[in-house]
Amino acid sequence: MKKKTSVKFFSLLVASGLLLSACTNTTGGDGKKKPASNGKTEVNVASFPKTVKNDKQPIKDGSLTYALVSDTPFEGTLNYAFYDGDPDSQVLGFFDLPLFSTNADYEITNDGAATYKLSNDNKTITVKIKDNVNWSDGKPVTAQDYEYSFLVIGNKDYTGVRYGDAIIQSIVGMKEYHEGKASNISGIKIIDQKTLSITFDKANPSLLTGLWTYAMPKHYLGDIPIKDLAKSDKIHKTPIGFGPFKIKKIVPGESVEFERNDNYFAGKPKLKSIILKVVNPKVILQTMKKGEADIAEFPTDQYPAAKGSKNFQFIGEYELAYNYIGFKLGHWDAKKGINVMDNPKFQDKRLRQAMAYAVDNKSVGDKIYNGLRFPATGLIPPSFPTWYNEDEKGISFDPEKAKKLLDEAGYKDVNGDGLREDPKGKKFHVNFLSMSGGDIAEPLAKFYMQCWKNVGLDVSLVDGRLAEFNSFYKMVENDDPKVDIYLAAWATGTDVDPYGLYGRDVPFNYTHFVSDKNDQLLADGHSEKAFDHAYRKKIYDEWQSYMNDELPVIPTLFRYKISAINNRVTGLKASYGEDQYGWANVGVSNENPDVE
Template sequence: MSNKSMPDTDRRKLLKTIAAGATVGPATLLSGCTGGDAKTDVGGSTTEQSEQDTETGSSGGSDATDSLSLRILLDHPFDQFDHNTGWMGPPARDIYQNLVDRDYDMKLQPGMLKSWSFENDNSDLVMTLREGITFHDGSSFDASHVKWFMMDYLMNGSGTSYMVDGVVDDVVIEDTYTARVKLANPAPNLLWNLSSGYAAVPSKGAYEKHGDDYGRSIAVGSGPYKWKTRDGDRHLVLERFEEYDWSPDWIGHEGAGNAKEITYDVITGTASRTAAIETGEADAILTGLPPTKVQSYENNDEITVYRADGRQIRWLGFNLNPEKAGVIAEDLNLRKAISYAIDRKSIVDGLFQGLGQPGVNLLPPTVPSQDISDEYNHSFDLDKSKSLMEDAGWTVNPGGVSTKDGEEASFELLTTNASTARNLATIYQEQASKIGVELKPKVVDEATVQSRIKDGDFETIVEGYTWQNADILDWFFAFDMTPYPAWFGVQEGREEDMRANELIEAGMSAGSWEDRIQKFKKAHEYLMENLVPAAPVHYPEGISAVRSEVEGYEFYTLGTTAETISK
């Protein structure tokens, strides 16, 4: 049995657009950022589903006889396959291509572009397009399509306008396969944005023809597989695009995809999902492999488990608004003490079956700005935690709760009723009690959590997110973020918050990618030392399981490189 391991934005306008309908909070996913890219998660949706909550999807493979068919399982229903949805899911990576890709190691690579370069002091981005690319409807890809895509499609998409509005002034068509993007300011993050799920490139003709129905009954891209049938939000069949012969170099594949058809089925019930791969009814579980199954699958010759660094972090969050949270917001040493009191390794080993890594700071390990000086990272140190409490003037009363100036270190811990979130709340409560801090779990439904986050109405919270860019710090700490300006309760009149905001803004406006990384590192270190808005706890792994007869599968954090798969 083999075990594969692989190493692995300016979003303000987006946030305003999703205020009305998207859910942003602990137990659901950050629904407004990118399909397959951004999520907020407290505790793993897959193991929290009832075993009776089962959607079986299709019963097996296709009727195709000239080549193989694949059946791939997901745990999360997909939505609309365009730039106005929160969850497009892995199938979008088979239907569409991007101007810029992220490879298996999450490094930027040419996708539909042959190359790019920044010119005129980084005020122009010159794109050289790959020739010969066509969409599933037969329409061609050229520089005029790039202009429409950036100045119309992205500019008017509720999930994408932030990528170009105020960033791109114009796109000049220099010739059929050359487009010059005129930038309002240097924008090193633009290429990363163009590699996201929301920035997948559709057929202009199909998008305009189908209007509001586009992405629901049809989606037309230039990827290796094209839309065949869809049944609701849990069953999708794709068929091979026979003309496809422009797979990006980093994938290492020539010609059309190996499989004739690929069926994506959503099975929310954990037992039914795992039974399908164990019996061979499905070829892969792409999302939703429960930690409890990993070890047994790694010892099963019929199944291969793929593991890699993920894009997610779980943490214990603090409200920094003293009007809402009182002493927890006012006392930096108290927040630090709670963070150092959390035994992350015991949580990873116990609750998560040893999968993932102990969290040490506010960014996941696949983000370059996560790699800050170790002196700013947090790890379990009970002695240090108790010392911080003493230094701050806290003493443990006979009832076991620390007091200071007549006030007890007793705080509500907001959580949803998802099982992993509730388990984490119980663990945080027990571990914080060792330093005399009383965390009182308050279990509510998801809608209530969302409402209370919007109002800044919490003291501590079981929280987390999935995102792979340091600009998530801007999301959480910028003063003018909407609809969640008080996510962590940052205060414009408080010196530490002002300085943090300045450092984050420096990262957001950096002139180059390397400069951006370094400036976000400084902001990150400052947050960990001077604000401590959260106690980082767990970096989950990206995990998938594939039947051993399947060949050519490569673990890909953003979905699949489906054209390479055969059996």
């Protein structure tokens, strides 16, 4: 299964669910209690093991099939500096890796492909790549390869979105390089073929959880202009990495055949090959029952039907992710590299608050996601136990409060048709962008629209239909004027610092919310003072409360992820933090998968 990396690394995820007929009068949860039974299935998320249960010895040179569960092809941008969506990240995890492993707190360790040492002032990190770490074409992974990744991301011709990361921007000389005033990054020094140092303009406590840890093969990609890299065949058709497997064949958007990398630095992988194939969510249950796939991140809506299956088992953990509803508050000014909050439609936060109070997230979690998701209370999920604010209640379901807020903001039903006009008495309509994905995506969108209709708001889908993942992402990223609000989810990465999603000068701030207070809180959260955990905790508690008041996004659900694993699979863990290099340890105990 997919492993998240130690870097601050965001993925836009699909948000979908099961039929829920209408908003009810149940109250919202506080995020600390286990989801309640809804009469359909009762799930104790703590009961899911984190490691597959199979004590048999793996056979020699086995093979397995991995199902990438998606209703859309994977885009195939197979490079960490350029990919945008979760499907591509699942492909990447088999053949390319971060230089560092991480511990249970997502902090980098010296157990991976490289070791590190921090200077006494915490401003310089010296990285040494281990001697036996080689690209899949046999060339060594070098310090120049690691430097090259920063040179790509920081270049003015770079077409991806990683430059918005605060740690990358704080490298000494990065700004001058980004502006074209320097030909290299002065803060990055090559010491020898395997060693380099990176100096930052200030100490940042997120360095050990948010450092960019991906090298790029300069010998392989360096002849391609940076502006053309993202579309090159060397990234889409013949990418290389230094992971446990290497790509043998790609059928674009549909499947990837991986073969073992016999020279993998951490030891010969147990499996000889892995076949990854895209499987539609509608048929994944039957695919697993027939043994046509060994591993799949499993749709929560199908868990009741899958519960009790004999030929496969479930492992799970809380996700480094949350679902949310985003408001389009402005636009991204690409020339200046900043977010501009200039869309007047949702500037009154009482309107945003009303739309939050109108939705019944507890019922969504219980009835749509079968108890595997539960009401979000803020923008830092409980998978960050140190930084999650247990005292923050968030926005509960309270339609009467929603109506009161709308009245106060001047949104009233002037003509008696049951729908509210804007404060000027004109028709008020909201265009809602929501993704396709399984049988339950449309009913979920309809549920939210019904919630808003119940408080007098006229909301309909953009273009009258759901958008598939790639179209959805492009509309959100490009600030399509048809989009007022959108339903999505963030995979947060393992660095708690939310700057990369909500900073003034980062492209991932898709709502384009900006304020002086937000700037200050985000800066304080990764300041040198924030090496003191108590201080940083105080700042992030305040930030979560502040964002729950401003509500540029409505946090809707925290998530529990389950994966279906055929009984013949051995050595697979669900852990985000401690098993970055885990695919080398995965095997199968039988030649053929168990079937039901």
